[in-house]
Amino acid sequence: MDIYEKNRCFLCQGNIKREISWVGFFLNQGEFYLCEKCEKKLEKIRGEKCSLCSRPMEKLPAKFKKEAICYDCYLWEKEEKWRGVLEKNISLYVYNEFMAELIARFKYRGDYVLAKIFAADIKGVLQRNEFDLIVPIPLSNERLFERGFNQAEALAREAGMHPVSILSRIHSEKQAKKSRQERIHLPEVFSVTNPIQVKEKTVLLIDDIYTTGSTLRHAAYVLKKAGAKRVQSLTIARG
Amino acid sequence: MIFPQKDQSKKSESFISNDEKQVVIGKGFDDTLSIDEQLREWLTGRMLLFDELPFPVEYIEQQIRLGFCTSYHGIERKGNHYICNRCKNTDLSLFSPFPCARCQKECVYCRSCLMMGRVSECTPLVTWSGLEISFSYPNSLHWKGGLSPSQKEASEKIINVIKNGGDLLLWAVCGAGKTEMLFEGIAHGLERGKRIAIATPRADVVLELTPRIKQAFPDVPVISLYGGSEDRHRFAPLVITTTHQLLRFERAFDVMIIDEVDAFPFSADEMLQKAAEKAKKKDGSLIFLTATPEEKWQRECISGKRNCVILPARYHRHRIPIPKFHWCGNWKGAIQKGRIPQSILVWFRKRLEMGKQAFIFFPEIQWMERALPLFQHYAPEIEAVHSEDPQRKEKVQKFREGNIPILLTTTILERGVTIPNIDVAVVGAESEIFTESALVQIAGRVGRSPQFPTGDITFFHYGKTRAMIRARNQLLRMNREARRKGLIDD
Numbered sequence: 001m002d003i004y005e006k007n008r009c010f011l012c013q014g015n016i017k018r019e020i021s022w023v024g025f026f027l028n029q030g031e032f033y034l035c036e037k038c039e040k041k042l043e044k045i046r047g048e049k050c051s052l053c054s055r056p057m058e059k060l061p062a063k064f065k066k067e068a069i070c071y072d073c074y075l076w077e078k079e080e081k082w083r084g085v086l087e088k089n090i091s092l093y094v095y096n097e098f099m100a101e102l103i104a105r106f107k108y109r110g111d112y113v114l115a116k117i118f119a120a121d122i123k124g125v126l127q128r129n130e131f132d133l134i135v136p137i138p139l140s141n142e143r144l145f146e147r148g149f150n151q152a153e154a155l156a157r158e159a160g161m162h163p164v165s166i167l168s169r170i171h172s173e174k175q176a177k178k179s180r181q182e183r184i185h186l187p188e189v190f191s192v193t194n195p196i197q198v199k200e201k202t203v204l205l206i207d208d209i210y211t212t213g214s215t216l217r218h219a220a221y222v223l224k225k226a227g228a229k230r231v232q233s234l235t236i237a238r239g
Numbered sequence: 240m241i242f243p244q245k246d247q248s249k250k251s252e253s254f255i256s257n258d259e260k261q262v263v264i265g266k267g268f269d270d271t272l273s274i275d276e277q278l279r280e281w282l283t284g285r286m287l288l289f290d291e292l293p294f295p296v297e298y299i300e301q302q303i304r305l306g307f308c309t310s311y312h313g314i315e316r317k318g319n320h321y322i323c324n325r326c327k328n329t330d331l332s333l334f335s336p337f338p339c340a341r342c343q344k345e346c347v348y349c350r351s352c353l354m355m356g357r358v359s360e361c362t363p364l365v366t367w368s369g370l371e372i373s374f375s376y377p378n379s380l381h382w383k384g385g386l387s388p389s390q391k392e393a394s395e396k397i398i399n400v401i402k403n404g405g406d407l408l409l410w411a412v413c414g415a416g417k418t419e420m421l422f423e424g425i426a427h428g429l430e431r432g433k434r435i436a437i438a439t440p441r442a443d444v445v446l447e448l449t450p451r452i453k454q455a456f457p458d459v460p461v462i463s464l465y466g467g468s469e470d471r472h473r474f475a476p477l478v479i480t481t482t483h484q485l486l487r488f489e490r491a492f493d494v495m496i497i498d499e500v501d502a503f504p505f506s507a508d509e510m511l512q513k514a515a516e517k518a519k520k521k522d523g524s525l526i527f528l529t530a531t532p533e534e535k536w537q538r539e540c541i542s543g544k545r546n547c548v549i550l551p552a553r554y555h556r557h558r559i560p561i562p563k564f565h566w567c568g569n570w571k572g573a574i575q576k577g578r579i580p581q582s583i584l585v586w587f588r589k590r591l592e593m594g595k596q597a598f599i600f601f602p603e604i605q606w607m608e609r610a611l612p613l614f615q616h617y618a619p620e621i622e623a624v625h626s627e628d629p630q631r632k633e634k635v636q637k638f639r640e641g642n643i644p645i646l647l648t649t650t651i652l653e654r655g656v657t658i659p660n661i662d663v664a665v666v667g668a669e670s671e672i673f674t675e676s677a678l679v680q681i682a683g684r685v686g687r688s689p690q691f692p693t694g695d696i697t698f699f700h701y702g703k704t705r706a707m708i709r710a711r712n713q714l715l716r717m718n719r720e721a722r723r724k725g726l727i728d729d
């Protein structure tokens with residue numbers, strides 16, 4: 001017997017008619033937010049990937065690889081300041097055109113509900129790994145007011161986590177436009193508001209995209225300095 | 240001073256002299272206007288978010304206190320229901336709460352009009368409540384063309400509705416010359432200081448219409464609004480806009496003209512109908528233009544329940560070509576096997592031999608792209624075009640210039656594009672996407688110019704549909720009606 005759920009797709013407003021298996025039904029995985037057509041456009045990161053940052057490596061030319069890690073990670077790890085700071089980044093999806101549109105709608109247009117699309121995936125990651133603290137990358141107050149919510153925090157909350165805001169921004173978000181050299185040598189971007197809470201803890205940072213890895217590494221750096229044991233990160237897309 | 244005193248009656252004389260007024264309107268947003276004048280230009284007839292107003296928040300708040308602006312809650316809760324004050328959405332599945340950093344509460348936002356900037360419970364929407372900008376443009380129409388007697392009759396009805404309010408459906412066959420019939424009514428309204436909007440679902444129609452309207456009314460400020468338009472801060476008596484942009488207006492227009500009512504997405508999207516209703520003044524006039532009204536409206540027209548004027552003939556006084564039905568079997572199967580169904584092949588090769596250009600419509604991109612190489616086998620210059628094709632404009636232009644013999648297309652070319660001498664075929668006319676109105680529009684591509692008033696239109700199908708039959712009957716009825724009224728010569 002099949003059970004059909006009739007809901008409207010979050011993105012195209014089309015009807016969602018999907019078969020839910022009995023197993024899925026009892027495990028309460030029966031909630032779908034996208035129609036099949038839209039979901040197909042999401043591209044999971046599969047196959048060979050950078051063991052450090054999740055960058056898909058299958059199509060990457062050899063000169064951008066260094067054994068199990070990508071060349072970018074190799075450069076980061078080469079510098080003493082950054083070595084081992086971010087232990088690992090887990091990304092779920094390829095940052096393709098569809099994902100770019102989805103993220104833009106989510107964070108710039110402010111379509112909060114879209115965070116639900118990734119809730120099950122994020123929960124999955126947390127079932128496989130354990131962390132003491134879930135920490136979203138913060139926005140500056142100015143940005144937060146503009147957008148009405150912090151997209152990283154929304155992702156964590158909708159996945160049923162209890163994120164703690166122990167980071168705050170010293171500099172604005174504008175650094176995205178700077179060159180790699182400038183970014184690496186930027187004075188601190190973040191500060192830890194409550195260092196005691198971090199001591200000896202394993203931390204999972206949350207953000208929407210991993211692009212250059214600079215934001216997450218800067219956050220990881222101050223956390224480690226405040227005494228965190230290990231810092232990993234989770235992003236929905238790998239740019 | 241631009242703001243009236245509070246006790247000043249709305250009926251009082253315009254507070255800007257006539258000469259000054261023309262200058263203000265013509266200039267739009269610029270530094271020579273005082274901040275008060277700028278705000279009035281931005282906000283007259285509009286309903287905007289603070290974020291859409293480039294003025295200091297304190298200034299707008301002051302204007303609200305003084306009564307020149309009014310602010311509304313973006314979303315209101317009524318019992319278990321919500322209503323979005325911008326798009327009038329009440330569908331619960333299109334509202335959602337979020338932990339809002341602005342109001343520090345669970346705040347409900349509207350997903351229906353999200354793409355125009357998020358509106359939530361704590362988002363104020365601001366309108367203008369000071370004295371309206373008034374204007375008058377006597378003798379504004381500079382169009383030198385003439386109207387046929389039946390166009391004249393329609394034009395009179397339009398003038399009447401513009402004068403007295405109410406609504407009117409102008410049901411005019413493709414090629415009847417709809418736009419020209421509006422001119423006198425518009426001129427009439429502008430003389431009496433009525434603000435007029437021409438709204439259409441498609442941005443390309445806005446772009447095509449604007450120069451024609453500007454040419455007919457060279458001394459009247461005209462703005463055109465679509466996503467990314469630069470006119471969005473200006474006031475103008477005559478506004479050409481996508482139906483979408485109407486969401487930013489409220490009680491702005493004395494006359495609302497909606498072109499191509501049947502076209503996607505206006506007929507499909509309730510939100511845009513509500514937007515049109517909201518953008519119009521309460522006692523304003525509402526005029527719908529269409530070549531193919533939906534069934535319900537057709538019945539209302541015929542039974543006399545709807546104020547309607549029907550133009551059954553083209554301005555060139557030739558009958559509308561009637562579609563032929565031709566069974567083509569399982570055309571998808573044939574294409575899959577790498578061949579064009581025989582009947583279609585015969586039709587198509589005949590056009591190639593005669594050197595007559597043609598459109599061939601397909602229901603889906605995917606099938607059109609599979610078929611393309613099969614057609615190109617006979618003539619490599621054949622091209623295909625669809626809505627997401629970045630070269631869409633270039634290809635249509637190349638076709639216009641005669642450099643593409645046959646153009647395969649999805650329904651994007653069903654309306655708007657007028658090419659003098661072409662034949663048209665529809666492959667898979669039984670598909671759901673070919674509604675009655677789509678088929679009438681497609682047939683309407685044929686025989687448009689007075690030099691080439693005839694042409695062939697064939698629906699190749701794998702089973703006749705109700706839509707096909709209704710479309711043909713509609714066109715037959717129009718021709719009969721036109722003959723009865725003596726509007727056609729052949």
Ligand SMILES: [Zn+2]
Pocket residue numbers: 009010011012013014034035036037038039
């Ligand atoms: Zn969808």
Ligand SMILES: [Zn+2]
Pocket residue numbers: 050051052053054055069070071072073074
């Ligand atoms: Zn890497």
Ligand SMILES: [Zn+2]
Pocket residue numbers: 323324325326327328349350351352353358
């Ligand atoms: Zn809305």
Ligand SMILES: [Zn+2]
Pocket residue numbers: 339340341342343344346359360361362
């Ligand atoms: Zn709020």
